Structures are given as C-alpha cells and as structure tokens.
Amino acid sequence: MTDDTPVCDEKHNLKDMHKQPRTHMPERDAQQRATDWDEVPAGYTVEMAQREALRCLQCKKPLCVAGCPVGIDIPAFIKLIAEDNFVGAARKIKETNSLPAVCGRVCPQEDQCEKVCIVAKKFTSVAIGNLERFAADAERERGEIKIPEKQPSTGRKVAIVGSGPAGLSAAGELVKMGHEVVIFEALHKPGGVLLYGIPEFRLPKAIVNSEIEYLKKLGVKIEVDSVIGKVETVDELLNNGFDAVFVAVGAGLPMFMGIPGENLCGVYSANEYLTRANLMKAYDPDYATPLLKKKRIAVVGGGNVAMDAARTSLRILGTEEVYIVYRRSRDEMPARIEETKHGEEEGLKFMLLTNPVKVLGDDKGWVKALECIRMELGEPDDSGRRRPVPIKDSEFVLDVDCVIMALGTSPNPLVPMTTPGIQVTPKGTIVVDNETCQTDKEGVFAGGDIVTGAATVILAMGAGKTAAQAIDQYVRAKKSA
Ligand SMILES: Cc1cc2nc3c(=O)[nH]c(=O)nc-3n(C[C@H](O)[C@H](O)[C@H](O)COP(=O)(O)OP(=O)(O)OC[C@H]3O[C@@H](n4cnc5c(N)ncnc54)[C@H](O)[C@@H]3O)c2cc1C
Ligand code: SF4
Incomplete structure (x- = not known):
C-alpha cells in the first residue's frame, strides 16, 4: 500500500458508483510469476479499495451476510474502509472471522457472499473478498494487530x-x-x-x-x-x-484411480507432492528434500488441488511441460475460474475430455508415459454434471516422466x-x-x-x-x- 489519500472527499454523496465496473486487482506478469513463488495478485491500493468500497449499496437487508458461512457484517466493514478506518474494518471482520487475511485470499467468494450481492443482480458484484484482504493486510502491515481481552481463567x-x-x-x-x-x-x-x-x-x-x-x-x-x-x-x-x-x-488421505502402473516411481498424490514442495521446501536447491526434477508432468484431476499441484510443478526448476488431464470438459471443471485462468496464463496445457487408463514405466520402474483415452459427455450423473463416456479405440500415449494424482481426499x-x-x-x-x-x-x-x-x-x-x-x-x- 503506497497511497494514503482518500479517493474522494465527498464520497458519501457519490451516487451510482455500483454501476461502475468492479475494481480489478492487479496481478503480476504471468511469464515472470511462473518462475517464482511470490503471490500472484498484488492487492488493492488505498485508492482502489475505497473506489470499490463505494460500490456497496449498504443494503438494509444485506444478502451478502447471509451468503457468508460465518456471517461477517460485510456492509459495516466495507463502510469503515470507505471512511478511511482500515484497522477498524479488520477488527469488524475479526468479530466473526479470526483469519481474514487467509479468507480474503482463498475463500470461494464467487459462490458465497459475492454470488448473492444485490449489485450482482444488474452489474458485477462488490469485490467483497478483495476488500477483506485489503483490510486484514492494512492492519498487519501497520503493526496494529490488537490482542483482545481474555475472560478470567476457568481452570479448564x-x-x-x-x-x-x-x-x-x-x-x-x-x-x-x-x-x-x-x-x-x-x-x-x-x-x-x-x-x-x-x-x-x-x-x-x-x-x-x-x-x-x-x-x-x-x-x-x-x-x-x-x-x-x-x-x-x-x-x-x-x-x-x-x-x-x-x-x-x-x-x-489421498485417493488413487486404481489403474495399472500407479505404484511406479514418479507417481505422486497431489497431497504428497504439495507437502514436499510447501512444507519441506523441495523447490529450493539449498534443501535436500527429495522432489526429483521432472521435465513433463501430468496432473490428473480438474479441481483446485489439481491446479495447485500443476502450478507448483510448473515452478520447479527443470520442468518443461505440465498437463492437466481431466475427463470432463472445461464447463464441468470444479476448480475456481480464477485458478484455471491463472494456470493457463502461466503455461499449463489442458487435456480435457481425457482419462488415464495406464501409467507406463521403463525397465528401472520409473514413469515414462501415461496411456489415456478420449472421452465424450453423456447424460448427467448424480452430481448433475454430464457423465464422461470413453470413446472406443481412442487410446493414445502421452509422453511424461511424472504423474500427480489430484482426485480428491478422504x-x-x-x-x-x-x-x-x-x-x-x-x-x-x-x-x-x-x-x-x-x-x-x-x-x-x-x-x-x-x-x-x-x-x-x-x-x-x-x-x-x-x-x-x-x-x-x-x-x-x-x-x-
Ligand atoms: C491443495 C489444497 C488447496 C485448497 N485450496 C482451498 C482454497 O483455495 N479455498 C478453500 O476454502 N479451501 C481450500 N482447500 C480446502 C481447505 O484447505 C480445507 O477444507 C481445510 O483446510 C480443512 O480444515 P481442517 O482444519 O478441517 O483440516 P486441515 O487443514 O486438513 O488440518 C488438519 C490438521 O490435522 C493434522 N492431523 C491429522 N491427523 C492428526 C493426528 N492423528 N494427530 C495430530 N494431528 C493430526 C494434520 O497434519 C493437519 O495439520 C484446499 C485443500 C487443498 C488440499
Ligand atoms: S449485498 Fe452487496 S451491495 Fe448489499 S451490503 Fe452486501 S456487499 Fe453491499
């Protein structure tokens, strides 16, 4: 945050701000960020946050609050941002959500508060998640995190x-x-x-x-x-x-497909791969954690975990190609649209309507390829999504030396x-x-x-x-x- 100047002295007289386009959060250049580990979205400046805060209608019956699983008083914290009281805004959120800097970054707001925001009925919703992140970051960056009073000890x-x-x-x-x-x-x-x-x-x-x-x-x-x-x-x-x-x-607990070759060296669950990279710093050449350099990686699955594993593997030194192998089409992908977009910008290759049938190994027991079959969409299944059906005789071999299974966990x-x-x-x-x-x-x-x-x-x-x-x-x- 660099600019502490309020966006407008007469902000409460501003009408029709909600009709303005939603304030875009700047993102780092895709080519550059694909080679490092720094955060992708850069955060709002004060001016951006206040402009966006003024898009909120301060509804008397705020549907956004009902859409938030922990019932944050969303209009109240947004109003505090508009009034230059950023630390007050963070504290307002913390009355019901103790991790606002985390939730402002990873919550699927598009399916929760923002989905039911009144402004979204005619225009684009208020960027509630971006504003939550802004308030929490402002409080932390200003060193104004307050330790609240505790009740007297119960001895329990x-x-x-x-x-x-x-x-x-x-x-x-x-x-x-x-x-x-x-x-x-x-x-x-x-x-x-x-x-x-x-x-x-x-x-x-x-x-x-x-x-x-x-x-x-x-x-x-x-x-x-x-x-x-x-x-x-x-x-x-x-x-x-x-x-x-x-x-x-x-x-x-990771899930696997149960296909031949899944126990070859070079097949990981997404959880294991991400834990090695995130917690054990396997990406850093100065650490001895074993996460071998691989050139061509297939990540199987279409959810957020698949996107995280794929974008992580893209950043590991030595990786040349990363494929997302997903059995349905893009419309059915459960990953957040933002994550898919970021992954694509960074260079992920999407192999949609494709399902693995066998992992192929070399004579030393290491992955050398993934045999896949092409799929088409049939009738909707229990989840309401169209069922993927294999196309007869459409098998082909994808040349990869690492496979990451991101099929969900139990x-x-x-x-x-x-x-x-x-x-x-x-x-x-x-x-x-x-x-x-x-x-x-x-x-x-x-x-x-x-x-x-x-x-x-x-x-x-x-x-x-x-x-x-x-x-x-x-x-x-x-x-x-
Ligand atoms: C890669 C990935 C990306 C995700 N991205 C998002 C996202 O963007 N947005 C979102 O809202 N959700 C996301 N999720 C889902 C979200 O992270 C989980 O729903 C959430 O973390 C669940 O919280 P939890 O506290 O129940 O469990 P966890 O976060 O799984 O924490 C459980 C903890 O218990 C510990 N533990 C397990 N067994 C024992 C034991 N026997 N003794 C002691 N400790 C034990 C584990 O080590 C772990 O630290 C993601 C999940 C994954 C895997
Ligand atoms: S529903 Fe939208 S416009 Fe209304 S208070 Fe909530 S964020 Fe503001």
Whole structure:
C-alpha cells in the first residue's frame, strides 16, 4: 500500500458508483510469476479499495451476510474502509472471522457472499473478498494487530487435535473464553492445509505464521510432532487432565484411480507432492528434500488441488511441460475460474475430455508415459454434471516422466480408529450433532473436513467456532457439577 489519500472527499454523496465496473486487482506478469513463488495478485491500493468500497449499496437487508458461512457484517466493514478506518474494518471482520487475511485470499467468494450481492443482480458484484484482504493486510502491515481481552481463567483444559483452520479457530475462541488450550499437531509445523497444501503464490506462509503467532500471544500452546492415536490417544488425553477434546484432523488421505502402473516411481498424490514442495521446501536447491526434477508432468484431476499441484510443478526448476488431464470438459471443471485462468496464463496445457487408463514405466520402474483415452459427455450423473463416456479405440500415449494424482481426499482415519465410542460414516467422516459438533462420545467434539469430508477453509473455521461455543458450555457445566 503506497497511497494514503482518500479517493474522494465527498464520497458519501457519490451516487451510482455500483454501476461502475468492479475494481480489478492487479496481478503480476504471468511469464515472470511462473518462475517464482511470490503471490500472484498484488492487492488493492488505498485508492482502489475505497473506489470499490463505494460500490456497496449498504443494503438494509444485506444478502451478502447471509451468503457468508460465518456471517461477517460485510456492509459495516466495507463502510469503515470507505471512511478511511482500515484497522477498524479488520477488527469488524475479526468479530466473526479470526483469519481474514487467509479468507480474503482463498475463500470461494464467487459462490458465497459475492454470488448473492444485490449489485450482482444488474452489474458485477462488490469485490467483497478483495476488500477483506485489503483490510486484514492494512492492519498487519501497520503493526496494529490488537490482542483482545481474555475472560478470567476457568481452570479448564481443552485439547485440540489438528492445527488446520478448524483447530485454529476453535483454539482462538476457547482461549479468549478463559480456558487453557493445547493444540496437538502431527506435522512439525502448525497450519494444516493452509501451510502444507495451498502454495505460497496463493497464500504466503508469512500470513499463516502471523495468524499462528497471534494465537500463541493469546496463550494457545502448540505441541508439534504429536500424532494423536500414536503418541497418545483421545482417551488418554481425557484421562490425563483435559476436560474436552476437539478433533480437527482434516481429510488428507489421498485417493488413487486404481489403474495399472500407479505404484511406479514418479507417481505422486497431489497431497504428497504439495507437502514436499510447501512444507519441506523441495523447490529450493539449498534443501535436500527429495522432489526429483521432472521435465513433463501430468496432473490428473480438474479441481483446485489439481491446479495447485500443476502450478507448483510448473515452478520447479527443470520442468518443461505440465498437463492437466481431466475427463470432463472445461464447463464441468470444479476448480475456481480464477485458478484455471491463472494456470493457463502461466503455461499449463489442458487435456480435457481425457482419462488415464495406464501409467507406463521403463525397465528401472520409473514413469515414462501415461496411456489415456478420449472421452465424450453423456447424460448427467448424480452430481448433475454430464457423465464422461470413453470413446472406443481412442487410446493414445502421452509422453511424461511424472504423474500427480489430484482426485480428491478422504478423512484421516487414525483418530476415528483409535477412539472407541465415536460414530463414523461409511465414508470415514465423524458423525456429530451439527448444532454443537458433539460426537457420540462424552467430552469429544469434532469439526472441519473430518466431519464434512474435503470442503473449504471458511466452513472448517465455522465448525471450529460452533464447537468452541459448545465446548465452553460443556466444560463450565462440568466444573459446576
Ligand atoms: C491443495 C489444497 C488447496 C485448497 N485450496 C482451498 C482454497 O483455495 N479455498 C478453500 O476454502 N479451501 C481450500 N482447500 C480446502 C481447505 O484447505 C480445507 O477444507 C481445510 O483446510 C480443512 O480444515 P481442517 O482444519 O478441517 O483440516 P486441515 O487443514 O486438513 O488440518 C488438519 C490438521 O490435522 C493434522 N492431523 C491429522 N491427523 C492428526 C493426528 N492423528 N494427530 C495430530 N494431528 C493430526 C494434520 O497434519 C493437519 O495439520 C484446499 C485443500 C487443498 C488440499
Ligand atoms: S449485498 Fe452487496 S451491495 Fe448489499 S451490503 Fe452486501 S456487499 Fe453491499
């Protein structure tokens, strides 16, 4: 942010601003950014943010708020931006969303608040996500992050298993309520998918780390390298002084296609590939983490995870071509339009209506090609999308030396398997009461992807908040019993 000058002294008299085109957020040049790890969108200047804020009609019945899974008071924070009170805007968002700098970057606003924005009925919606990011960045960059008051200590202890958005948001709420909170994280760094899944060029790790430092300052303790279900079970946590446990272990178990050759060297799950690159710095020649240089990479899948894996592999030194291999057409691709656009600008090649049938290996057991078949679209399936149907005798061989499977993930099974008394669905998700996140087991709550299956950051955070309210009531009642 460079310019602190308000966009207009008479801003509240400005009419018809909503009819103006939505303020575009500048992006770094595609050729340049495809070779580095810096963030792609550059953020709004003060002038851009205020121009965009003035497009908001300050609706009496703001549909955007109903469209936000955590109910942020959107018109109120936008008004504060228009009034030059950027830090106030960030604090307004934080009343209901503890990770605004993250959500402003990764939330699918086009399917949530922005989709139902009144302005979108005739014009383009107010850029709510961009404004959320602007406010959160302004607060951080000005060093004005405020540590809120905590309630007096209750003497109650809560264990949180998993440090993704569900665990972090529950921790933030519970510590403010006066409880002692310890997060147990299996990996050596906290943050969950925010850290090991979503790449640096979409969500800079400094932002995730600053959110975690904020929680630590509030008093949250984080024990890394602690795989619950191995070092200790949930029952042991309950027997060793914790009054309640919140299970937020996510859905990181990769899925594969079950085709021949999937166990050849050079076939990765997207999760493994991204974890090596993001968390273990495999892209940096100064680190010894093994992520071998490959020239031609096929990423199988059409979702956001596929885009992240493909755009990451494009940035690894030595990569020449990266293909997205997807069995339906572009219209059915589940990835955000913005991610597909960014990937295409950076040089990804899209092989649509194409499905792999076999991974071919060389005599040393390494991938040398991917055999694929062409597809066409048939009748809609249960998801409402047109079913891909193979075209007879259309097989062909794609010359690649690495294959990344990005077909989705399922719930992490270790905690459900080692916690007798909690109910699990056939898909492996934990069954909870949606109003409270309470499982069938006394004192054990669960939320985020482990309950919903792979979903979104904001839904996981919403679950963390719901669970915190219920845990607070539970441990306080336990104290007075
Ligand atoms: C590559 C990728 C990109 C994505 N992009 C987006 C996006 O742009 N926007 C969006 O809204 N959503 C996105 N998502 C989805 C989103 O990140 C998840 O829905 C969200 O992170 C779920 O939060 P969570 O807290 O439930 O679980 P997670 O973030 O998965 O965190 C779970 C944590 O629990 C830890 N854990 C697991 N087992 C144990 C154990 N036994 N003991 C201790 N700790 C354990 C894990 O190591 C992890 O840190 C993306 C997901 C991926 C994989
Ligand atoms: S619906 Fe759109 S115009 Fe109305 S308050 Fe929300 S962001 Fe502003």
